[in-house]
Amino acid sequence: MSTSLLDEDGAHATAMDVLSPDCPSRVVFGRIGERWTMFVILALEPGPMRFTALKARVGVVTPKVLTETLRALEGDGLVSRRAFDESPPRVEYALTPLGRSLLEPIAAMRAWAEAHVPEVLASRDRALS
Amino acid sequence: MSTSLLDEDGAHATAMDVLSPDCPSRVVFGRIGERWTMFVILALEPGPMRFTALKARVGVVTPKVLTETLRALEGDGLVSRRAFDESPPRVEYALTPLGRSLLEPIAAMRAWAEAHVPEVLASRDRALS
DNA sequence: CAGTATCCTGTGAGATACTG
DNA sequence: CAGTATCTCACAGGATACTG
Numbered sequence: 001m002s003t004s005l006l007d008e009d010g011a012h013a014t015a016m017d018v019l020s021p022d023c024p025s026r027v028v029f030g031r032i033g034e035r036w037t038m039f040v041i042l043a044l045e046p047g048p049m050r051f052t053a054l055k056a057r058v059g060v061v062t063p064k065v066l067t068e069t070l071r072a073l074e075g076d077g078l079v080s081r082r083a084f085d086e087s088p089p090r091v092e093y094a095l096t097p098l099g100r101s102l103l104e105p106i107a108a109m110r111a112w113a114e115a116h117v118p119e120v121l122a123s124r125d126r127a128l129s
Numbered sequence: 130m131s132t133s134l135l136d137e138d139g140a141h142a143t144a145m146d147v148l149s150p151d152c153p154s155r156v157v158f159g160r161i162g163e164r165w166t167m168f169v170i171l172a173l174e175p176g177p178m179r180f181t182a183l184k185a186r187v188g189v190v191t192p193k194v195l196t197e198t199l200r201a202l203e204g205d206g207l208v209s210r211r212a213f214d215e216s217p218p219r220v221e222y223a224l225t226p227l228g229r230s231l232l233e234p235i236a237a238m239r240a241w242a243e244a245h246v247p248e249v250l251a252s253r254d255r256a257l258s
Numbered sequence: 259c260a261g262t263a264t265c266c267t268g269t270g271a272g273a274t275a276c277t278g
Numbered sequence: 279c280a281g282t283a284t285c286t287c288a289c290a291g292g293a294t295a296c297t298g
Contacts, residue, residue, distance in 0.1 A: 024250070027249060062273075068270090088279045088280085102245075164291075189292095191292060195261095
């Protein structure tokens with residue numbers, strides 16, 4: 001993958017590349033690894049949303065951290081920020097088309113979670129004994 | 130999702146649940162958030178592997194961290210550990226069926242990365258100016 | 259070979275308070 | 279309302295050395 005993005009052969013052929021330090025995959029796995037990214041993206045799924053509403057949906061996140069996350073996602077082109085020149089201020093965050101496209105693989109993860117989390121939890125219980 | 134795993138309606142209906150503190154999704158997103166999980170799983174894709182070989186595939190990881198990661202994945206039932214009573218010692222790690230099933234959503238992420246990482250990187254460049 | 263055992267550090271993230 | 283500004287800290291993770 002780091003050497004050939006358009007590689008057309010099977011999964012095994014590119015499996016090693018993801019492990020190379022300069023592989024673009026690290027970008028993705030690095031970003032989704034950040035604690036709040038996924039939640040913000042999922043929270044934005046219904047549509048454009050104001051800061052406070054977003055914060056409420058995400059839950060316990062502090063404004064500082066939410067802002068940091070949003071800036072990062074903006075920088076990645078996954079989220080757009082639109083400020084209206086009003087008083088009181090009004091700002092709307094939304095997923096960009098690129099950001100919306102991430103919903104699909106995230107959905108795959110969620111589907112996996114729904115299907116298999118019970119097994120994982122059972123395994124964890126067993127591990128404790 | 131936290132309230133109804135078998136919910137059959139659309140994505141929007143369950144979008145909020147993932148944000149609840151007790152949602153099982155957190156288990157997944159929490160685990161994949163750990164820095165080395167994905168890499169270990171991907172590294173194990175080809176088949177059973179010894180500690181040192183695994184370490185070499187994953188790259189720069191230290192033995193301590195690799196061990197921690199493996200123990201966690203073992204606890205989750207995603208990876209199995211098999212020790213042969215020989216000298217020198219020999220241990221083989223492998224994906225369990227459950228662990229192998231995780232390869233699918235991971236593949237979706239990788240596919241997304243392959244398709245869109247250039248856009249993300251371009252956006253980051255723009256953000257720096 | 260397959261790990262442990264220590265020690266150490268950066269930083270992601272929380273708490274709290276304040277402002278254009 | 280939509281953030282900033284500080285301060286603080288746990289802890290994931292790294293470096294290094296050692297062992298059954």
